[in-house]
Amino acid sequence: MSGAAAPSARHATLIAGGRPRCGITTQHSSAIFSDGITEAMHGDEEFGEGRLEREFKAHLDVPAARIVADVLASVQEFSAGEQSDDLTLVVLRAIQGQVGQAGGLGPHQP
Numbered sequence: 001m002s003g004a005a006a007p008s009a010r011h012a013t014l015i016a017g018g019r020p021r022c023g024i025t026t027q028h029s030s031a032i033f034s035d036g037i038t039e040a041m042h043g044d045e046e047f048g049e050g051r052l053e054r055e056f057k058a059h060l061d062v063p064a065a066r067i068v069a070d071v072l073a074s075v076q077e078f079s080a081g082e083q084s085d086d087l088t089l090v091v092l093r094a095i096q097g098q099v100g101q102a103g104g105l106g107p108h109q110p
Helices: 048-058 064-078
Strands: 011-015 028-033 087-094 101-108
Touching: 028 048, 028 064, 048 064, 064 087
Parallel strands: 011 028
Antiparallel strands: 028 087, 087 101
């Protein structure tokens, strides 16, 4: 994902290796994840950052904890239940005038 949106725009950021791709503003959601998420395999294909980004963006209107649960379920479905690494995902949401939401389930160990 690239660029920063106006503070009132709703957008998302994936953070990999501690490097955010843009600043956090109101109505902003961010995901911090381990490589076990993006490197989950189905045959020779990785789940990948692009698929994670699409899953994440498709769930922006639900609570952070549900985003985590749904994305982890998608990863496990993609890899047919085969897990060779931890699956760690934390979702953060900035909400104007409210304490932000955080959802996280993990790490899930193989």
